[in-house]
Amino acid sequence: MRIARIDVDGTPVHGIVEADKIHLVEDDLFDLGPRTGRTVAVADAKFLIPLEPKTFYAAGLNYAEHVIEVAKANNREPNIPKEAHIGYRANNALIAHNAAIVKPKDASEEFQYEAELVAIIGKQVKNISKADALDCVFGYTIGNDVSERVWQRADRTLWRAKNTDTFAPMGPWIETDVELEGLETTVRLNGREVIRFPTNNMIFGVAHFISEMSKYLTLYPGDMVWMGTEGHAENMKPGDVCEIEISGIGVLSNPVVAEA
Amino acid sequence: MRIARIDVDGTPVHGIVEADKIHLVEDDLFDLGPRTGRTVAVADAKFLIPLEPKTFYAAGLNYAEHVIEVAKANNREPNIPKEAHIGYRANNALIAHNAAIVKPKDASEEFQYEAELVAIIGKQVKNISKADALDCVFGYTIGNDVSERVWQRADRTLWRAKNTDTFAPMGPWIETDVELEGLETTVRLNGREVIRFPTNNMIFGVAHFISEMSKYLTLYPGDMVWMGTEGHAENMKPGDVCEIEISGIGVLSNPVVAEA
Numbered sequence: 001m002r003i004a005r006i007d008v009d010g011t012p013v014h015g016i017v018e019a020d021k022i023h024l025v026e027d028d029l030f031d032l033g034p035r036t037g038r039t040v041a042v043a044d045a046k047f048l049i050p051l052e053p054k055t056f057y058a059a060g061l062n063y064a065e066h067v068i069e070v071a072k073a074n075n076r077e078p079n080i081p082k083e084a085h086i087g088y089r090a091n092n093a094l095i096a097h098n099a100a101i102v103k104p105k106d107a108s109e110e111f112q113y114e115a116e117l118v119a120i121i122g123k124q125v126k127n128i129s130k131a132d133a134l135d136c137v138f139g140y141t142i143g144n145d146v147s148e149r150v151w152q153r154a155d156r157t158l159w160r161a162k163n164t165d166t167f168a169p170m171g172p173w174i175e176t177d178v179e180l181e182g183l184e185t186t187v188r189l190n191g192r193e194v195i196r197f198p199t200n201n202m203i204f205g206v207a208h209f210i211s212e213m214s215k216y217l218t219l220y221p222g223d224m225v226w227m228g229t230e231g232h233a234e235n236m237k238p239g240d241v242c243e244i245e246i247s248g249i250g251v252l253s254n255p256v257v258a259e260a
Numbered sequence: 261m262r263i264a265r266i267d268v269d270g271t272p273v274h275g276i277v278e279a280d281k282i283h284l285v286e287d288d289l290f291d292l293g294p295r296t297g298r299t300v301a302v303a304d305a306k307f308l309i310p311l312e313p314k315t316f317y318a319a320g321l322n323y324a325e326h327v328i329e330v331a332k333a334n335n336r337e338p339n340i341p342k343e344a345h346i347g348y349r350a351n352n353a354l355i356a357h358n359a360a361i362v363k364p365k366d367a368s369e370e371f372q373y374e375a376e377l378v379a380i381i382g383k384q385v386k387n388i389s390k391a392d393a394l395d396c397v398f399g400y401t402i403g404n405d406v407s408e409r410v411w412q413r414a415d416r417t418l419w420r421a422k423n424t425d426t427f428a429p430m431g432p433w434i435e436t437d438v439e440l441e442g443l444e445t446t447v448r449l450n451g452r453e454v455i456r457f458p459t460n461n462m463i464f465g466v467a468h469f470i471s472e473m474s475k476y477l478t479l480y481p482g483d484m485v486w487m488g489t490e491g492h493a494e495n496m497k498p499g500d501v502c503e504i505e506i507s508g509i510g511v512l513s514n515p516v517v518a519e520a
Binding site: 054056057060081085087088089090091092093104126156157159160163164165213215216217218219220223 | 416
């Protein structure tokens, strides 16, 4: 099932996406009510971020080629993570499907997409085994971890390199029926494919990360975990459109605009 | 005005603290309703965290002596931050005044308090000047940034060193009338004073941090910023009680217990 969150006359409403229609339902996300009978065309919908997360977790370096690329850009030896140590990010950066990524005036040319699988937690868990960890995942969506590489190298934290307003597009919806093995992530810049990789080819998979996290952290419904990205990214510039597709989930599309 | 959030028959309710009584009011925090006429004694109140934050920002290294202490523990030269680069933390770690800090079974002896001033944002702002920055602060509370130093040195992120469940006590309430200059922070371990420092003696003050953050990040009502700590901490062990006082705000008290 695909659950979107859209703006209907100024109010956030959930809906079930079927073909080209969104069937509005009564809230809330983790306990959907009946269909209201009202529908909105996908093409006409004003998408909102699929949820307002409680805690925004991010895996960081979690695909081997990306670790090697980052090390190369920093002139050091690649250091493949040996343990699943989660990081944190800020909600101010989140924007929805179709919303504009705003490139700040003082951002460099190294302004890049990162295509990520996002796991949405639906159950409160602590000390969950790797074997059972996926039981607490409500569904998956797509994230674009927009990154300004000069700031990423220079700053003590990722505060502006990855958390500037609009730097975290996510959506278009949450897909609850996902088989991780076999998923494929594709990024298109202005329609041109720029990278394609097996989504589940992570250093530490979703179940591993959740199980490790839950040894120390209680996970709650509404938490989300961004799972990292693969490979080398190209630069984006105002006027571009960045699309991230994960097979079986959907396409997250965002235009890039210059700061006014 | 001191605004507490307490559990009344299983429901979170705000109240205004006056002397030894909490006068319950109608919600919400940023637009308090009239007093209901009902009061709860401070001594009997079951405190909740003063707010469920939207984004939990943390300044990290923000007092000179603490930077020097941390460098010494890591066998390297102190590197005083030259810019105000904010970090992020996780809501799972938050607990209220009087709630127990749980020391995990596998935590080392280096299990320590960090006394911090916490600024609660009350207005949506972007690009706010340093001169105007304090206008968006609704009030202040006290945070204890509990830290396991072996994990802090060993792990790639602060995920368990500072974000394990119960590692972020905050409270007891939000004080809206605060003059930063002249505040004093005191930590007592089992009643014995272990550190005392001028709260506002930061490398980058509250106004500076908020103004810098707001160049890239929109701050929202309900965001909070933990401002860092000073000096060298002692170890805490199960059975201890850690009290942090900031003059003019109050006393945050939490017992330490061993993981069951």
